[in-house]
Amino acid sequence: MTEWTEITKLDQIPRLGSRVLKAGGVDIAIFRTAKDTVFALKDQCPHKQGPLSQGIVHGTSVTCPLHNWKIDLASGEAQGPDKGCTNVYPVKVEGDSVYLALSADEVAA
Amino acid sequence: MKEKLVLVGNGMAGVRTLEELLKIRSDSYEISVFGAEPYGNYNRILLSPVLAGDKTIDEIMLNDEQWYRDNEINLYKGRRVVEIDRAHRKVIAEDGTSVGYDRLVIATGSNPFIIPVPGSELPGVIAFRDIRDVDLMLDASRHHKKAVVIGGGLLGLEAANGLMKRGMEVTVVHLLDTLMERQLDKPAADLLKASLQERGLNLLMERQTESILGNDRVSAVRFSDGSEIEADIVVMGVGIKPNVDLARSAGLYCDRGIIVNDTLQTFDPRIYAVGECAQHRGTTYGLVAPLFDQARVCANHLAQLGYARYEGSVTSTKLKVTGIDLFSAGEFNEAEGDEAMVLQDPAAGTYKKLVIRDNRVKGAVLYGDTIDGSWYFQLMREGTAIADIRRTILFGQHDLGDAGHGDETRVNALSNDSEICGCNGICKGEIVQAITSKGLFTLEEVRAHTKASSSCGSCTGLVEALLSSTVGEGYDATPSKKPICACTEYSHDDVIAAIKTNRLKSMEVVREFLEWKSPDGCHVCRPALNYYLLAYWPGEYQDDAQSRFINERAHGNIQKDGSYSVVPRMFGGLCTPDELRAIADVADKYSVPEMKVTGGQRIDLFGVNKEDLPGVWKDLSKAGFISGHAYGKALRTVKTCAGKTWCRFGTQNSTGLGVQLEKLTWGSWMPHKFKLAVSGCPRNCAEATIKDFGVVCVDSGYELHIGGNGGIKVRVTDLLTRVETEEEVLEYCGAFIQLYREEAHYLERTAPWVERVSLSYIKGRILDDVEGRKALYSRFRYSQQFAQVDPWKERAEGGERNEFTPLRFAG
Numbered sequence: 001m002t003e004w005t006e007i008t009k010l011d012q013i014p015r016l017g018s019r020v021l022k023a024g025g026v027d028i029a030i031f032r033t034a035k036d037t038v039f040a041l042k043d044q045c046p047h048k049q050g051p052l053s054q055g056i057v058h059g060t061s062v063t064c065p066l067h068n069w070k071i072d073l074a075s076g077e078a079q080g081p082d083k084g085c086t087n088v089y090p091v092k093v094e095g096d097s098v099y100l101a102l103s104a105d106e107v108a109a
Numbered sequence: 110m111k112e113k114l115v116l117v118g119n120g121m122a123g124v125r126t127l128e129e130l131l132k133i134r135s136d137s138y139e140i141s142v143f144g145a146e147p148y149g150n151y152n153r154i155l156l157s158p159v160l161a162g163d164k165t166i167d168e169i170m171l172n173d174e175q176w177y178r179d180n181e182i183n184l185y186k187g188r189r190v191v192e193i194d195r196a197h198r199k200v201i202a203e204d205g206t207s208v209g210y211d212r213l214v215i216a217t218g219s220n221p222f223i224i225p226v227p228g229s230e231l232p233g234v235i236a237f238r239d240i241r242d243v244d245l246m247l248d249a250s251r252h253h254k255k256a257v258v259i260g261g262g263l264l265g266l267e268a269a270n271g272l273m274k275r276g277m278e279v280t281v282v283h284l285l286d287t288l289m290e291r292q293l294d295k296p297a298a299d300l301l302k303a304s305l306q307e308r309g310l311n312l313l314m315e316r317q318t319e320s321i322l323g324n325d326r327v328s329a330v331r332f333s334d335g336s337e338i339e340a341d342i343v344v345m346g347v348g349i350k351p352n353v354d355l356a357r358s359a360g361l362y363c364d365r366g367i368i369v370n371d372t373l374q375t376f377d378p379r380i381y382a383v384g385e386c387a388q389h390r391g392t393t394y395g396l397v398a399p400l401f402d403q404a405r406v407c408a409n410h411l412a413q414l415g416y417a418r419y420e421g422s423v424t425s426t427k428l429k430v431t432g433i434d435l436f437s438a439g440e441f442n443e444a445e446g447d448e449a450m451v452l453q454d455p456a457a458g459t460y461k462k463l464v465i466r467d468n469r470v471k472g473a474v475l476y477g478d479t480i481d482g483s484w485y486f487q488l489m490r491e492g493t494a495i496a497d498i499r500r501t502i503l504f505g506q507h508d509l510g511d512a513g514h515g516d517e518t519r520v521n522a523l524s525n526d527s528e529i530c531g532c533n534g535i536c537k538g539e540i541v542q543a544i545t546s547k548g549l550f551t552l553e554e555v556r557a558h559t560k561a562s563s564s565c566g567s568c569t570g571l572v573e574a575l576l577s578s579t580v581g582e583g584y585d586a587t588p589s590k591k592p593i594c595a596c597t598e599y600s601h602d603d604v605i606a607a608i609k610t611n612r613l614k615s616m617e618v619v620r621e622f623l624e625w626k627s628p629d630g631c632h633v634c635r636p637a638l639n640y641y642l643l644a645y646w647p648g649e650y651q652d653d654a655q656s657r658f659i660n661e662r663a664h665g666n667i668q669k670d671g672s673y674s675v676v677p678r679m680f681g682g683l684c685t686p687d688e689l690r691a692i693a694d695v696a697d698k699y700s701v702p703e704m705k706v707t708g709g710q711r712i713d714l715f716g717v718n719k720e721d722l723p724g725v726w727k728d729l730s731k732a733g734f735i736s737g738h739a740y741g742k743a744l745r746t747v748k749t750c751a752g753k754t755w756c757r758f759g760t761q762n763s764t765g766l767g768v769q770l771e772k773l774t775w776g777s778w779m780p781h782k783f784k785l786a787v788s789g790c791p792r793n794c795a796e797a798t799i800k801d802f803g804v805v806c807v808d809s810g811y812e813l814h815i816g817g818n819g820g821i822k823v824r825v826t827d828l829l830t831r832v833e834t835e836e837e838v839l840e841y842c843g844a845f846i847q848l849y850r851e852e853a854h855y856l857e858r859t860a861p862w863v864e865r866v867s868l869s870y871i872k873g874r875i876l877d878d879v880e881g882r883k884a885l886y887s888r889f890r891y892s893q894q895f896a897q898v899d900p901w902k903e904r905a906e907g908g909e910r911n912e913f914t915p916l917r918f919a920g
Contacts (some may be wrong), residue, residue, distance in 0.1 A: 016629060016656075022917055027915075033629075055659065056352040056658070065660075065667055066669065068563075078145075102918065
């Protein structure tokens with residue numbers, strides 16, 4: 001069953017930055033844009049599994065720190081001529097809290 | 110309602126303008142395109158390889174009809190526009206189709222020039238301009254034997270080569286005694302002539318065509334000296350002339366071409382002209398690179414931005430004849446007072462000539478070995494002073510240091526499976542394939558699609574050579590004024606100047622002042638702006654962690670598995686048993702999987718989890734260590750040899766001086782990483798002559814060396830000067846670093862920087878200008894007050910905690 005869980009407060013994620021969420025066996029990168037929109041992606045670049053959470057956030061993209069692939073935060077897809085996609089998780093901000101929806105098997109995975 | 114944009118001319122310049130426009134604003138116009146030819150947009154410059162059978166028509170299509178549909182563009186193909194009704198703002202085609210416009214772009218290109226001699230109307234006389242001409246020539250090559258090509262320029266020779274490869278017996282007729290006289294000097298032209306003759310081409314020089322003979326089709330060509338030559342077909346390859354008939358009939362002011370201003374507008378500001386039909390500041394262009402420059406500017410204006418200006422182009426030429434490497438740019442015949450530098454090797458079949466005026470390259474002709482064409486072209490366009498590299502300039506860029514590619518300078522001779530990019534394992538074949546199948550024109554595009562030359566960059570010259578030999582003169586050389594990234598039109602120098610003269614003190618202000626296209630920049634420009642602001646406004650500008658590459662944010666080097674490496678600073682490479690014990694204890698406590706002594710004489714601990722970093726630093730901090738900045742665009746290490754305390758050859762206290770230098774310079778942020786070394790004698794055990802700043806001690810004092818690099822491209826330092834005291838070493842070193850910090854481009858090492866600005870310039874600033882040197886040194890010392898804060902200690906004490914602490918999922 002999927003339900004919304006509060007994971008942190010918005011002010012705990014730096015603007016144009018990210019935090020890593022350890023959820024069972026999965027690392028999820030929680031990003032915050034300049035306009036305070038929050039996105040959640042599996043913390044793994046489709047190229048060579050680089051940690052996207054460590055990249056530079058700009059607009060609604062993040063650039064992977066290993067080989068500069070640019071990943072769209074909303075879709076998880078690589079941009080430009082590069083091809084590949086990483087998982088996207090539903091995330092929302094209510095008041096000053098950030099919520100993530102994650103199913104039980106995803107946590108266990 | 111959307112405004113209407115009409116393009117007349119479905120060729121490379123016009124369609125490129127639309128592509129540039131769509132990149133900036135995709136929804137600003139309802140777009141219609143008229144093209145006289147019945148195709149989508151194809152790469153006209155690749156018609157010669159099609160003629161020669163090296164490529165097919167499909168391979169040279171740039172925009173198929175689906176592209177027009179995808180972008181909601183109305184394509185009227187095969188319809189020639191015959192009238193522009195400026196009063197009612199509409200264009201009318203041959204078949205009566207009429208479309209209204211708010212803005213109109215004329216890109217009608219040019220017509221082949223048919224010399225007006227008797228018989229030029231006869232069947233069998235063919236121009237060389239479009240797909241139809243190529244079809245006619247291919248058809249002729251199947252049924253006829255003898256071809257005469259009139260014109261020994263670029264166009265004529267490419268046509269002749271193609272027909273010859275199709276099995277025809279080809280004679281080229283040229284009016285002058287020099288082939289390609291607009292691109293080559295006599296010696297290069299003679300080499301070309303010999304090579305073409307060897308391939309079986311007949312050349313008739315200094316012949317003027319008087320008439321073309323024949324009854325129902327051509328049979329011969331007669332020259333003014335009375336001689337004749339048999340011909341089944343005659344190809345006119347003498348040149349092109351801008352197609353201005355439509356514009357002229359609409360009352361637009363035309364000379365040889367349609368006159369345009371710096372935003373590519375004609376006399377009627379609603380009407381633009383781009384490409385071969387346009388005449389800008391007295392010049393018309395027949396090559397592709399300038400047309401693309403024009404397209405960018407025109408699109409910028411159409412998108413209602415209007416800040417881009419076209420200021421003319423400097424062009425270079427390549428001949429697309431398989432197996433012949435030839436490059437020409439600028440003024441290749443020396444005028445009075447110019448110098449010519451020539452390197453000729455008849456046995457190897459190479460010829461290189463540079464024309465030098467006022468210490469700058471004005472033109473280049475290369476035959477046989479063209480790998481350095483793009484480098485000479487760059488020196489020429491950037492107006493680089495060459496006094497310091499004169500002695501070796503003719504041997505090429507790789508002679509400035511071995512780029513690791515040895516003799517592989519003739520890209521045409523390389524096999525398809527030769528590896529070009531060693532970082533990413535990309536071969537020649539893959540690059541050529543990407544260039545042709547995806548229609549790439551720029552180095553940036555090749556990098557994006559293939560990753561070649563996108564990592565260390567040492568193969569850039571080879572990739573550029575492949576690009577130019579594949580697409581010929583269409584190769585869009587990197588503009589001399591290169592924007593920092595896609596977020597801006599401004600170059601590094603522009604941004605540095607704006608920050609300095611307009612006293613811009615935050616990233617937001619810089620982006621607003623310079624009209625950045627994206628609100629928060631990108632991963633390329635943000636770290637650059639952050640650095641420039643930090644360098645210019647020490648103590649005032651607040652460093653922005655989110656604009657730093659992860660290594661500088663996490664104060665460790667990210668490894669491929671996402672872990673980090675930790676390198677504690679050991680001043681001058683010296684250490685005590687207690688310090689070594691402390692490092693060993695940390696390694697044990699945090700189960701560090703691997704340790705290594707680095708090239709800079711420090712100890713590296715690999716595989717530390719990010720969460721553990723603050724703990725590791727806390728323990729190291731207690732033992733007296735600070736960050737080694739092995740992860741930063743910053744002062745890295747000062748490498749030293751044993752020095753006179755122990756070494757029987759030592760002349761000075763090299764370790765002591767190394768420690769002093771490191772105490773002075775640690776913590777300073779730089780455009781790129783910066784390494785120092787101090788050797789105690791000329792045996793140079795600390796390898797000081799491949800460092801950014803190296804000191805070699807001699808009995809009488811200290812030699813100061815600058816601009817060395819032991820990385821991608823090995824470069825030995827230049828000798829800056831000799832000084833007598835340690836105090837002077839510190840002052841000169843600080844001043845040199847500060848000059849580099851203030852004037853180099855972000856991510857430019859000292860080696861290319863010294864080559865770009867020249868050693869003489871740096872000597873002028875550091876040696877000749879004594880007051881200037883002292884001022885630089887004092888600015889360096891001032892900025893060090895703010896920079897010498899140990900980032901590890903801060904974080905070990907709880908700073909930036911969020912950066913290192915993951916969130917836990919409790920749900």
